[in-house]
Amino acid sequence: MKYAIDCRSILLQKGLTLLLKEKLVSLSECDAVIVDYEAKHCKPILRIEPHGVIPFPFTSSSLSFSVSLV
Numbered sequence: 651m652k653y654a655i656d657c658r659s660i661l662l663q664k665g666l667t668l669l670l671k672e673k674l675v676s677l678s679e680c681d682a683v684i685v686d687y688e689a690k691h692c693k694p695i696l697r698i699e700p701h702g703v704i705p706f707p708f709t710s711s712s713l714s715f716s717v718s719l720v
Contacts, residue, residue, distance in 0.1 A: 651673065651681045651682065652673055652674070652675045652679060652680050652681050653670055653673050653674055653675070653680055653681070653682055653683070653684055653696075654674065654675060654676060654677040654679075654680035654682075654683045654684070654693070655667060655670070655674065655683075655684045655685075656677070656683055656684070656685050656689060656691070657684070657685060657686040657687075657698070658686055658687050659686050662686055662698065666684060670684075677691070677693070680693055681693070681694070682694040682695065682696050683695050683696070684696045684697075684698065685697050685698070686698045
């Protein structure tokens with residue numbers, strides 16, 4: 651599966667980019683979009699819950715519990 655990232659948090663955007671670098675593509679080519687806010691895209695959305703749910707610094711295993719399919 652290929653992803654695009656559209657996060658308002660710059661720290662989260664950069665961290666996800668480092669963790670998912672082999673699976674990232676442009677928005678037009680992705681299978682799903684990872685966001686950290688209420689977003690509307692023509693692709694399926696994986697929303698990371700806001701309000702400090704993700705501990706910083708985060709790891710790929712900690713993200714698996716904080717992401718929900720919208």
